[in-house]
Amino acid sequence: MGNTHILVTGGCGFIGSNFIRHMLSQYPYRITNFDKLTYAGNLENLRDIEKDRRYTFIKGDIADKVAIENVFEKEIDSVINFAAESHVDRSIMDPDAFIKTNIGGTFNLLEMARKRNVKRFIQISTDEVYGSLGKEGEFREDTPLAPNSPYSASKASADILAMVYYKTYKTPVIITRCSNNYGPYQFPEKLIPLIITNALVDMELPVYGDGMNIRDWIHVLDHCEAIDAVFHKGEIGNVYNIGGENERTNIEIVKLILRILGKPETLIKFVKDRLGHDRRYAIDSTKIKKKLGYKTKKGFKKGMEETVGWYIENKFWWERIKSGEYLEYYSKMYKDR
Numbered sequence: 400m401g402n403t404h405i406l407v408t409g410g411c412g413f414i415g416s417n418f419i420r421h422m423l424s425q426y427p428y429r430i431t432n433f434d435k436l437t438y439a440g441n442l443e444n445l446r447d448i449e450k451d452r453r454y455t456f457i458k459g460d461i462a463d464k465v466a467i468e469n470v471f472e473k474e475i476d477s478v479i480n481f482a483a484e485s486h487v488d489r490s491i492m493d494p495d496a497f498i499k500t501n502i503g504g505t506f507n508l509l510e511m512a513r514k515r516n517v518k519r520f521i522q523i524s525t526d527e528v529y530g531s532l533g534k535e536g537e538f539r540e541d542t543p544l545a546p547n548s549p550y551s552a553s554k555a556s557a558d559i560l561a562m563v564y565y566k567t568y569k570t571p572v573i574i575t576r577c578s579n580n581y582g583p584y585q586f587p588e589k590l591i592p593l594i595i596t597n598a599l600v601d602m603e604l605p606v607y608g609d610g611m612n613i614r615d616w617i618h619v620l621d622h623c624e625a626i627d628a629v630f631h632k633g634e635i636g637n638v639y640n641i642g643g644e645n646e647r648t649n650i651e652i653v654k655l656i657l658r659i660l661g662k663p664e665t666l667i668k669f670v671k672d673r674l675g676h677d678r679r680y681a682i683d684s685t686k687i688k689k690k691l692g693y694k695t696k697k698g699f700k701k702g703m704e705e706t707v708g709w710y711i712e713n714k715f716w717w718e719r720i721k722s723g724e725y726l727e728y729y730s731k732m733y734k735d736r
């Protein structure tokens with residue numbers, strides 16, 4: 400166990416950084432974090448553990464085959480692939496990087512995992528690959544894939560490829576499909592941190608369409624524990640859904656944040672809807688609960704209060720981010736809406 404050496408890709412992003420911190424606090428493993436440091440990757444996210452002798456950071460692109468080959472020289476025995484372009488709106492504006500990273504990058508990692516006989520390859524996927532639900536029903540692991548955005552299409556493609564590596568080459572692939580995460584270090588382009596950080600400086604709060612789209616929210620540390628369970632106890636060749644059992648409309652989320660902050664609802668602005676906007680996501684997590692004994696720990700109200708508190712206390716973190724390239728993105732994204 401002590402010799403376990405995990406390659407975590409995309410470890411400077413929101414979920415990857417929370418996951419690395421979690422794993423280093425729980426296990427004696429070595430972790431190599433391979434991250435391109437795109438706009439979403441931030442070395443600040445792991446400042447507190449960067450001097451840990453078990454941790455190594457390498458800047459690189461999973462779409463770069465040679466760079467990936469070099470990383471595998473380091474006696475990697477497991478891969479957990481978080482690296483991705485992750486924002487749906489950006490994928491609608493400019494899908495190119497989504498195809499290169501999410502599909503091409505995953506392919507490079509699978510190829511090296513096959514050649515080097517790694518013990519585990521965990522593909523961090525998303526519930527968005529299942530598409531959209533009506534009022535009833537939940538996504539199960541055998542729900543057909545029906546993505547509706549370039550982002551979810553790229554993640555679904557990567558899932559299919561990963562499963563084919565298991566079927567054809569017996570590469571030890573496991574896929575996780577989680578619902579919407581919230582918590583510390585989430586880039587402020589996503590709904591919850593965007594609303595918190597806009598509200599803190601009394602900016603308008605853009606709500607797409609009628610605000611009645613539903614997401615199932617899970618705290619990022621619960622997601623990390625689920626991945627930990629899958630890494631240690633998951634069965635090769637399987638898919639595990641991970642949900643928060645916590646469905647909320649977007650407008651409910653926005654109003655909750657305003658209540659926590661004591662800010663007025665007049666900040667809310669209903670804007671033009673997202674193209675191909677999925678109406679509802681809901682996850683059936685029976686499999687991971689029954690087979691791996693997983694359950695969520697963080698209550699939503701407490702989790703949201705803590706998350707709002709984190710953004711209040713870490714203003715320096717998001718103020719720096721919400722400048723430069725972000726402002727360009729924001730004005731392009733919300734122009735004419």
Ligand code: NAD
Nearest residue numbers: 409411412413414435436437439440460461482483485580
């Ligand atoms: P994020 O955008 O915060 O972080 C992505 C990280 O990947 C960044 O550090 C970025 O620099 C890195 N990266 C991007 N392209 C890369 C490349 N070509 N090579 C190497 N590194 C690259 O994303 P996140 O929200 O932390 O999501 C992580 C993973 O979890 C993604 O695969 C995403 O699809 C999946 N996921 C996210 C959620 C969610 O709610 N955020 C839910 C379910 C699944």
Ligand code: DAU
Nearest residue numbers: 485486487525526527578579588589590605606607612649
């Ligand atoms: O379900 C898992 C997915 O959750 C992950 O795979 C993605 O990486 C992650 O970005 C997230 O996707 P969503 O599109 O659901 O998240 P986002 O935060 O972008 O939007 C959540 C909901 O809020 C969605 O219905 C769109 C809406 N929204 C979003 C923004 C940014 C708004 O109404 N206004 C906004 O400004």
